[in-house]
Amino acid sequence: MEYLARYFDIDKAIILIFLVFTLIIGIIAGRKTKDTNDYAIADKAYGSPILLLTLSVSLIGGGSTIGEAAQFYSDGLVYLIASIGTPVSILLTALYVTPKFDRRFNGRISVADMIEYFYGYTPSRFAGIIGYFVCLGILSMQCMVMGYLTFIFLEISYSASVCLSVGLLIAYSTFGGIRAITVTNVFQFAMLIVMVPLIASVSVTEAGGLNSIFSSFKTNSHMQILNHPKFFDYLALFLFWSLPFSAFFPPQIQRYLMAKDHKQATRITFLYFF
Template sequence: MLDIAIITIYLAAVLIIGIRAGRHVKSIEEFSVAGRSFSYLVIFATLSASFIGGGFSMGNSEKVFLFGLVNIFALWGFSMKEILVAQFIAPQIKRYDAPITVGDIMGHHYGKGAKVVTGIFSVILCSGILGAQVGAMGYIFNIFLGLDQMYGIIIGLGIVIAYSTIGGMRAIVYTDILQFIVLMVGLPLVLIFGVVKAGGVGAVIQAVPVDHLTFLGPYTLLAFLSLFFTFVIGEALVPPYVQRLFIAKDVNEVRKGTMLSGLFSIPFLFVTGSIGLVALVLFPEIDANLAMPTMIKEVLPIGLIGIVIAGVISIVMSSADSFLNGASVAAVHDVIKPLMNTDDEKNFRLVKIINILVGILAIVFAIKIKSILDILIYSYNFWAPIIVVPLVVAILGGKVTKTQFYWGMTGGIIGVVGWNFVLDAPFGIDGLIIGVIGNALLFTLGRFFPR
């Protein structure tokens, strides 16, 4: 009962904080970037809370349970990406006049068509990742609280829809701060109590299979490098993360906040992965996907269980709200506005309506149509091969043409589809990487052709 009370109080606090924080939002710009007024510490907290989803927490524990520390080393590709963004991309944001989406930057360099294309893929990507988080939300409520997954999804995402629709980015940032604090405290406690129960670090090292402690584990070097660079480029400059570059007071705050987030992810990923390693020692017979949930339920005392479950719920909610906002803002600002020339007042009404609709559709799909979610999640493979190369080259000051964007997009699509579907992803290399290479090659070639 104590644990349930803690979780209930936490969910109520998230809802109240989100609604109160966003009461005075009056425009789509405020809805998207919250006045561009935040310090580097806020950027650090909200960016970290956004990228720590189910994959980087429970998914990491599951993979380390199965394959060993190699999964942590591969995930550090994401950490490297954040550090590179802080060092090279963040300082360049000052070149743009008040952008609120990735589409604004693409439109600045490649024209209206590229902005609309970027907006469409932003909506698809954000909806797919939102769908994955919604499914995880139902799973968490079911496994920890015994609620039917449908009710868990409705409660969890219902709260997210409410505060994100009322308050937009400002509500998301304030709730992200609370969620970040709870998950940052909660998950290390699971590892600490687990290691103590296992008899200490030495006992854990002695008990796990030797392969689990090697650098490559069961992977070949080529397969590992493919996985590592998939994490480097897979979520590179996705809409919610780029929005965090727009909400700071100035470029220096952006750079420091992003750098801190990248550095923080290194020990955090080690903690969530190591929970899977300890679970292998304590509960070797369980299903791998239950590694973290089993640890939480079995090694923590009453009271702390509630705090940690709140932390796990935070992980999913903080990602869900960011991708929900990213989808609705991109749909209105990058697609509807350029095609229909709508005014700011109408756009503000539309972004709230679409925020609700996307959230409700995510609930329906998660409950009823699992295969649709699979299709949406697979669309994740098309973001980097289509958008990242032209986006990075443009931000870093390269001379680009409209033609190059479309050549690169063609190369990216051919690379992904050909490698994954025609050749069935040989050599353990992900089609996402081949798509990025294909984009880069045709993007470069496109420079030699007329605009």
């Protein structure tokens, strides 16, 4: 009984239930997938609310939560300068990029297909290879993080943690395609919108409140912005992040190709911006 109590307390149970539910929901959602178009872009079947949620979850990851918090902890309020670049980029995307997703791309399911429309077969294959390695890099980092977090919370070996979390991801995405991913994104968004504010509230309370947090900064530079030693570093990062480069990542392009037309793609981007 002590052995069972060690591995199946309430915290571990919540994580395991979340993982199992994600797998079940993904497999059920994708079981009616018919063909390649349905597998890749769900035949443009989803409305704006669902597309907004799957776009949000595809862009909000560990870097937007744990990474942002770590950066503020490390350097202080000056990181606000850089972080503002992200919504600027999203706004520019809504204004100048998504209106271009018109009927020219009907039937296209990837970045490579879009490149083929403009430049032909050979450049499209090159774009496909580049997109593959970009996604492989992103996925590898996510797998490392998922494995590490699972290792911490479930107290199992790191290799087993990676196999568990990545195996689950591969299972439902392989069998269900974008339908499975979209439905699990909605489920994950529901968890995200509840759990992140809840964790933040508990963390602030445990730290003694906001006054205690601000009064315990390691150095006075944490409260500085214009006079911070890294101000120009973060200003440069702001200028870089303000460019709509993120709009050209394969997962985001795929969400836009799932939209019925450019108006819907623009609408969900504006909503994501707000």
